[in-house]
Amino acid sequence: MxxxxxxxxxxxxKNDDNAIILDVRTEDEVAEGKIPNALHIDIYKGQGFIYEVEELDKSKNVYVYCKAGGRSAQAxxxxxxxxxxxxYNLIGGFSEWTGEVE
Structure with missing residues (x-):
């Protein structure tokens, strides 16, 4: 990590053609906006989070974010x-994000 x-x-x-963007926030947080093309899997799902993450391609580079950077570091x-x-954990998370939002 x-x-x-x-x-x-x-x-x-930007230079990574083998990337997945992963948003690990709650549904309510995602409703406020998300980074474009991000896949959403709520880390608070516990074992469900692990099951869903296991479905992802482990050879990909995974860019992970949450609201402030703590949950994404855990993820x-x-x-x-x-x-x-x-x-890759986004320091400061979505709360400090200044880029594009969808």
Whole structure:
């Protein structure tokens, strides 16, 4: 897992054609907006989160965010334990996001 600033996260993602963007916030948080093309899997689903994440391609580079950066760091740690090699946590999360929103 790597913690990246928004600038590094965006720059790295821009040049990555093997990427998944993962939003681990709650449904209510996602309703306020999300980063374009993000896949949503709520980390609060517990075992359900693990089941859904296990369906993803582990060879992909996964860019993970939540509201402030804490849950996404947890998600990255869980995913690394599940065999994902490259996970990137967005420092500051969506609350500090200044990029595009859908």
């Amino acid at each position: 790597a913690d990246l600033t928004q600038e590094d996260w965006v720059n790295q993602l 990255c740690a869980i995913m690394n334990q599940l065999g994902f090699e490259n996970t």
